[in-house]
Amino acid sequence: MERIKMGPIELSRVIQGYWRLTSWDWSPEKLADHMNACVENGVTTFDTAAVYGGGECERQMGKALAFDPTLRSRIELVTKVGIVPKGENAAFSHYNTTYDHVMRACRDCLERLGTDYVDLLLIHREDPCLDPAECGRALKDLQAEGLIRAYGVSNFDPWKFQALNQATGQSLVTNQIECSPLCFEHFDSGMMDLLTGTGIHPMIWSPLAGGRLFTGSDEACVKVRAVLKELAEQYGTTESAIVYAWLAYHPVKALPICGSNRIDRLLEAVRGVEIRLEHVDWYRIYTASGQKVLR
Numbered sequence: 001m002e003r004i005k006m007g008p009i010e011l012s013r014v015i016q017g018y019w020r021l022t023s024w025d026w027s028p029e030k031l032a033d034h035m036n037a038c039v040e041n042g043v044t045t046f047d048t049a050a051v052y053g054g055g056e057c058e059r060q061m062g063k064a065l066a067f068d069p070t071l072r073s074r075i076e077l078v079t080k081v082g083i084v085p086k087g088e089n090a091a092f093s094h095y096n097t098t099y100d101h102v103m104r105a106c107r108d109c110l111e112r113l114g115t116d117y118v119d120l121l122l123i124h125r126e127d128p129c130l131d132p133a134e135c136g137r138a139l140k141d142l143q144a145e146g147l148i149r150a151y152g153v154s155n156f157d158p159w160k161f162q163a164l165n166q167a168t169g170q171s172l173v174t175n176q177i178e179c180s181p182l183c184f185e186h187f188d189s190g191m192m193d194l195l196t197g198t199g200i201h202p203m204i205w206s207p208l209a210g211g212r213l214f215t216g217s218d219e220a221c222v223k224v225r226a227v228l229k230e231l232a233e234q235y236g237t238t239e240s241a242i243v244y245a246w247l248a249y250h251p252v253k254a255l256p257i258c259g260s261n262r263i264d265r266l267l268e269a270v271r272g273v274e275i276r277l278e279h280v281d282w283y284r285i286y287t288a289s290g291q292k293v294l295r
Contacts, residue, residue: 015257045255082102083125106148126156172200181243181288248274
């Protein structure tokens with residue numbers, strides 16, 4: 001498995017996501033076994049967030065790490081802060097990227113995960129009240145204290161990304177964004193161009209469009225599926241693997257997150273990022289859902 005340098009850290013090209021973890025009803029032993037199986041297949045990076053399962057996803061990961069203490073030194077942990085859920089001393093969900101909140105939220109993550117540091121901390125969502133200097137100071141202080149090794153953002157548009165990146169001395173290492181053959185928001189916004197031009201590699205969530213790619217009945221889904229089926233036969237692989245190959249082809253060198261709890265699905269991603277598509281085949285997928293080649 002290829003490893004991607006992200007500032008001061010390296011992550012596996014494919015990442016295992018645990019946002020659905022609480023629905024799997026796994027024991028600490030079973031989760032530790034799953035994490036070890038991922039590592040054995042080259043996937044050493046695991047993604048979660050403070051808000052996932054109301055913090056329970058992080059707690060369950062912490063219990064798995066306690067069950068197998070050898071895991072922590074062999075993996076990279078990614079988590080996110082900045083969303084205040086309803087009920088957490090709040091009447092409604094909102095964003096908070098102030099200095100005090102980011103510092104406190106990160107320490108809470110570490111406590112739930114049962115670790116003294118995370119490899120990568122992300123600001124989870126764009127905050128309309130984001131003060132780049134204040135948020136950036138929190139990220140830099142957390143890194144200086146050794147609580148995080150690197151930092152980035154998630155779901156940011158180009159303008160807020162550039163503002164926070166400037167405030168941190170150009171040290172954001174990623175923007176975790178949604179992208180799939182059905183979602184081109186960050187192509188259209190210029191985010192992909194910005195990341196490609198600055199050599200920053202995005203993490204990709206929902207690369208299979210949350211499963212809609214294979215279950216949706218709308219015209220875009222039907223057309224994309226037809227192209228994926230043809231290409232899967234052409235390359236001798238699965239349709240899911242072709243999607244991961246499509247993501248891997250782009251020069252931005254994205255790191256897709258696989259959210260399945262099945263190792264065979266994870267292996268489709270692992271195999272997929274190693275497939276080199278023909279240039280025209282990338283465009284066949286790009287245009288299948290209605291994207292225009294010429295703008």
